Amino acid sequence: MSDHRELLLAIDTSAGTSVAVVDLERGVLSEANGFDTMKHAEVIGRLIEQALAEASVSAADITGVVAGMGPGPFTGLRVGIAAAHAFATGRGIELLPVVSHDAVARGAQHDGHRGELLVVSDARRREVYWSLYSLPADGAPVRHDGPGLAKPDALPHPHAARHDAAHVSAAALALVALEVRRSGAAFADDRALYLRSPDVTISTGAKRVTQR
Amino acid sequence: MNTHEPVVLGIETSCDETGIGIVRGSTLLANAIASSMDEHARYGGVVPEIAARAHLEALTPTIHAALAEAQLTFDDIDAIAVTSGPGLSGALMVGVAAAKGLAIATGKPLYAVNHLVGHVGVDLVTPDSEPLEYPTIALLVSGGHTSLLYVRDLVGDVELLGETIDDAAGEAFDKVARVLGLPYPGGPHIDRVAVGGNPKAIRFPRGLSQPKDMAAHRYDFSFSGLKTSVARWVEARTDRGEEIPYADVAASFREAVADVLITKALAACADFGVPRLLFGGGVVANARIRSLAEERAALAGVTLRIPPLSLCTDNGAMIAALGAQLIMRGHGPSTLDFGADSTLPVTQIQA
Ligand SMILES: [Zn+2]
Numbered sequence: 001m002s003d004h005r006e007l008l009l010a011i012d013t014s015a016g017t018s019v020a021v022v023d024l025e026r027g028v029l030s031e032a033n034g035f036d037t038m039k040h041a042e043v044i045g046r047l048i049e050q051a052l053a054e055a056s057v058s059a060a061d062i063t064g065v066v067a068g069m070g071p072g073p074f075t076g077l078r079v080g081i082a083a084a085h086a087f088a089t090g091r092g093i094e095l096l097p098v099v100s101h102d103a104v105a106r107g108a109q110h111d112g113h114r115g116e117l118l119v120v121s122d123a124r125r126r127e128v129y130w131s132l133y134s135l136p137a138d139g140a141p142v143r144h145d146g147p148g149l150a151k152p153d154a155l156p157h158p159h160a161a162r163h164d165a166a167h168v169s170a171a172a173l174a175l176v177a178l179e180v181r182r183s184g185a186a187f188a189d190d191r192a193l194y195l196r197s198p199d200v201t202i203s204t205g206a207k208r209v210t211q212r
Numbered sequence: 213m214n215t216h217e218p219v220v221l222g223i224e225t226s227c228d229e230t231g232i233g234i235v236r237g238s239t240l241l242a243n244a245i246a247s248s249m250d251e252h253a254r255y256g257g258v259v260p261e262i263a264a265r266a267h268l269e270a271l272t273p274t275i276h277a278a279l280a281e282a283q284l285t286f287d288d289i290d291a292i293a294v295t296s297g298p299g300l301s302g303a304l305m306v307g308v309a310a311a312k313g314l315a316i317a318t319g320k321p322l323y324a325v326n327h328l329v330g331h332v333g334v335d336l337v338t339p340d341s342e343p344l345e346y347p348t349i350a351l352l353v354s355g356g357h358t359s360l361l362y363v364r365d366l367v368g369d370v371e372l373l374g375e376t377i378d379d380a381a382g383e384a385f386d387k388v389a390r391v392l393g394l395p396y397p398g399g400p401h402i403d404r405v406a407v408g409g410n411p412k413a414i415r416f417p418r419g420l421s422q423p424k425d426m427a428a429h430r431y432d433f434s435f436s437g438l439k440t441s442v443a444r445w446v447e448a449r450t451d452r453g454e455e456i457p458y459a460d461v462a463a464s465f466r467e468a469v470a471d472v473l474i475t476k477a478l479a480a481c482a483d484f485g486v487p488r489l490l491f492g493g494g495v496v497a498n499a500r501i502r503s504l505a506e507e508r509a510a511l512a513g514v515t516l517r518i519p520p521l522s523l524c525t526d527n528g529a530m531i532a533a534l535g536a537q538l539i540m541r542g543h544g545p546s547t548l549d550f551g552a553d554s555t556l557p558v559t560q561i562q563a
Contacts, residue, residue: 041305045312045548052316059317074261075302078268082306083313089272090286090317192268198261206391209443212451 013080014072222532226299233529293535297556355382374431409463
């Protein structure tokens, strides 16, 4: 195996569950997807196994783990990040955090989109996540604003073309990570992009139980 | 795999403690815990989403802390065990996902286990203790659960005799603390205020202890009526402009909880002819509950076992211990398809 070999496992659970294995030289080797947006914890293990098997690599060959940090609905989003962290920890390899929308923008660029693009994804509770990109003819997409959270009728950047994403590809996520690496830019923060505070009810002391 | 004395790393994230424990067979090697308890204090109880977020952040550092404490690397680990339920589902999912990622990365077999049975299994890794004898009655009391179990075989035969039908005992402490204007978590503060109080000053109700309730709920618990009764008592005094004898209220409330827990647990011991009672869960930290249990168990001729507090509160060592027992008894690993099951029944020892 050459020293330059870079073999990445990428995991994203910001929408469904997507796992991919990408090689620096040979490109995308495999991608395994689960589209159920409720069963991340159930399927994550099988999909990792499947992605490794289809790429004909073993866990020991992986040199880095790419984690989709969201934005995404919290419960599911955490599943992929936790699995990615644990995989990286177990192998003693690095974790490469990437904003999930970056993978969507990259996919759109690959499909021929150019210019300004507003990536939009479901945040549940009648809200959406958004990020604004410019997609150049050559070179990687650049995120200019976001990710943010908005009501669908109050989205910023109304002049940008809107691109709704129901799925985030882990293969695209890994390709973004390779580009970040190649360009020497910084990876995203290793922090889940919930973009929402936890639901809590602040206790205001004890309530009366007897009628006055 | 070494099935004689397997080295197992256990992951526990069912409530507000991120626990990573490591055992070798029945020997405790590490018990690393990160708690998000302080983050919940201002809300007066565990906020599930805050707990789940804290688990994600604490997992990797806590895994490293446990390995360092045990002076091991992943190469030394034979298997991984994880809590798959019962507990808070979003919190459980963090541990389940991490366990799967870790198991695949390291090529280790993975055991998904029951949190409540783990509370019993922890007794096996308690340092310097005689091996647990079966059968035993187990009383598990925390902020999240209040369960009475009949354990004939830790890895094969555990029966749920009864559980709380409303609040967990730990929750009752938190709610009564709020009534008395005390901070969260309620247990230690009620213990503090109860010092010098008369536990017989006020006769608060013992839930599900009347003859009519005992028929259907002999081993079940109920604490919401007790909480309401304390609140009503305090309000009546306040409305009359009288001073509240806080020490007496705290001591009498605590006595009611201790009394009903221990009475029912010892009734189970007597009914099944089992002279052994194992006590677990964070509420065993309560001084009066411990002393009353010791006193009454001795009178009833029941041997009482209480693991050290660090092993009674939720921890990863109990999960590792149960995983190790499953391996030593020849049980195969779980398949990768299990999820988080917030209501996993106690009869399902391994998922
Ligand atoms: Zn517990």
